[in-house]
Amino acid sequence: MTTKITVPAVRERKHKGPKLAMLTAYDATMARLLDDGGADMLLVGDSLGMVVQGQPSTLAVTVDEMAYHSRMVARVTRRAQVVVDMPFMSFQVSSEKALECAGKLVKEGNAEAVKLEGGVHVADTVRRIVTAGIPVVGHVGLTPQSIHAFGGFRVQGKGEDAAARVLQDAKAVEQAGAYAIVLEAMPADLARRITDTVDVPTIGIGAGPHCDGQVLVCYDFLGMFRDIQPKFVKRYAELGDAIVTATRQYVAEVQSGAFPEPRHSFGMAQPRSIGEPTGAKPLVEGAAPQYGPADES
Helix, strand or coil: CCCCCCHHHHHHHHHHCCCEEEEECCCHHHHHHHHHCCCCEEEECCCHHHHCCCCCCCCCCCHHHHHHHHHHHHHHCCCCEEEEECCCCCCCCCHHHHHHHHHHHHHCCCCCEEECCECHHHHHHHHHHHHCCCCEEEEEECCHHHHHHHCCCCCCCCCHHHHHHHHHHHHHHHHHCCCEEEEECCCHHHHHHHHHHCCCCEEEECCCCCCCEEEECHHHHCCCCCCCCCCCCCCCCCHHHHHHHHHHHHHHHHHHCCCCCHHHCCCCCCCCCCCCCCCCCCCCCCCCCCCCCCCCC
16 A cells, blocks of 8 residues: 655655655646656646746746646645645735635645745744644745846855855744755755754755755656756656657658558447347446547447
């Protein structure tokens, strides 16, 4: 029987290992595959604004859109913990509004935890959400919702003063009750210092090898963006090239008439004599979903 990853299980990995493997997911098909592959945590990230919607940043994503994608992911995920990003302006206005939005993601999106960006200035908000019984993952360093303030996607904490601020942010989020913290785009030595300082797991993205876990965007690690590869991304497949190649082959076969072949087509039913076996099969409970008829029966 599959054992569900829970908040206590995530916290325990800080000291007992193994390291946590988190990936983003935005739909049921991808979530099922990543869950089957053994991902510990699936993040329904507001990165969907860029990788699904084609936006230039994450800022336009709404709470309703996050809940919609979260429902799809949660519906099929059996083992991994489902964490959902709180999008821009869903938590910045007030702690009360943040709690309402977090509650919406749990009630309507079936989220098991929420993630919000920021450090010292969001600590009270983190505390309010956690007090209501909703687990929170923190996120410090490069926080994409502040892209305009940062002047772009830039590495954070490179100088001593800047590093001290990022460390202070991580400590504030931990003290407010976050059970894990994402460290994004910072020097590896700083990520190691934060990891050694806080008592909750750190999950790095562009933060070096010393964190308690790692997270990547699913389309990045599968090689589905052929023209963009951030320095911190390792491609474990080249599905972008494979999809383009398969599409070209499909188009060529449709245009030439090579597809569909007879084995992909259905025949007319033959007349049967009274009493002749029909070949009908009993219904099987829990049969895998089909897009169309699997055979002639």
